[in-house]
Amino acid sequence: MTLTQTNPVSTRTQGxxxxxxxxAAGYGKVQVLWGVSLRVAPGEFVAVIGANGAGKTTTLRAVSGVVRPSAGRILLGGQDITRATPSGIVGLGLGHVPEGRELFPRMTVRENLELGAAMRPEARAMQAQTLEHVYALFPRLSERQGQLAGTLSGGEQQMVAVGRALMARPSVLVVDEPSLGLSPLMTQTVFEALKAVNQEGVSVLLVEQNVGLSLRLAHRAYVLENGQVVNEGTGAALLADPKVREAYLAL
Structure with missing residues (x-):
């Protein structure tokens, strides 16, 4: 799949x-992450790849405050957010597109999007402008803004999930498995939107099952195995790495 150049939608946000x-983090007595260290530079697009159960989703949940780390620390713009609440982290400029989308099915597309701006005063003040930006990224959402989110296709719901996170005007966007269950065409649409947002300066941390597409898009990437980083490098270098190709690309 080849990503075509899109006209980036201005978020006017510095990554x-x-x-x-x-x-280190986990669930109850089950530890999932073991000393994970990674970095996303301002305006950088970084991918995290690995098999199911490697700890990718747990990493993103820890970053957004949904999972409380048992050790280590997380810094956003130099500020320690390790113990911050999810709402507090959103307020500091981090947006999270969760696996499974987690929309409100009985609310309209527009209502779901507007919820994304609720936790940041600056986002609420610019809600109308940001909504137009989201509709420019995903014209189909403009057409369906009055439709209940639960009646949308899977691809359209994923657009809403990405758009909702962007409504908070994040400086860092973490995205968990955006292509899950989507057609190749819808996957390309979502990835082109993420590329456009990143080109505008927003830092992106992506977890994605489509390893080839992720590595072609990412500036840098990390490989997680059993809750630990086992490899890292540029997207191009990892895409050419024989071990990566054998393990994740069946080549």
Whole structure:
């Protein structure tokens, strides 16, 4: 799949640095992450790849405050957010597109989008402008803004999930498995939107099952295995790495 150039939609947001240092986290007594360290530079697009169960989703949940780390720290724009609440982290400029979308099915497309601006005063003040930006990225959402989110196709719901996160005007966007269950055409539409947002300066941290597409898009990438970083490099270097190609690309 080849990504075509899109006209980037202005978010007027300067990307922040995201740093994860020696992160340990899990669920109850089950530890999933073991000393994970990674960095997303301001305006950088970074991918995290790995098999199911490697700890990718847990990493993003820890970053957004949904999972409380047991060790290590997370810095957003130099500020320690390791113990911050999810709403507080959103307020500092981090948007999270969760796996499974987590929309409100009985609310309209527009209502779901507008919820994304609720936690940041600056986002609420520019809600109308940002909504137009989201509709420019995803024209189909403009056409369906009055439709209940639960009646949309899977691809359209994924557009809403990305758009909702962008409504908070994030400086860092973390995205979990955006192509899950989508057709190749819808996958390309979503990835082109992420590329456009990144080109406008927003830092992006992506977890994605489509390893080839992720590595072609990412400036840099990390490989997670059993809750630990086992490899890192540029997207191009990892795409050419024989071990990566054998393990994740069946080549």
């Amino acid at each position: 922040q640095e995201l740093v994860i240092e020696n992160l």
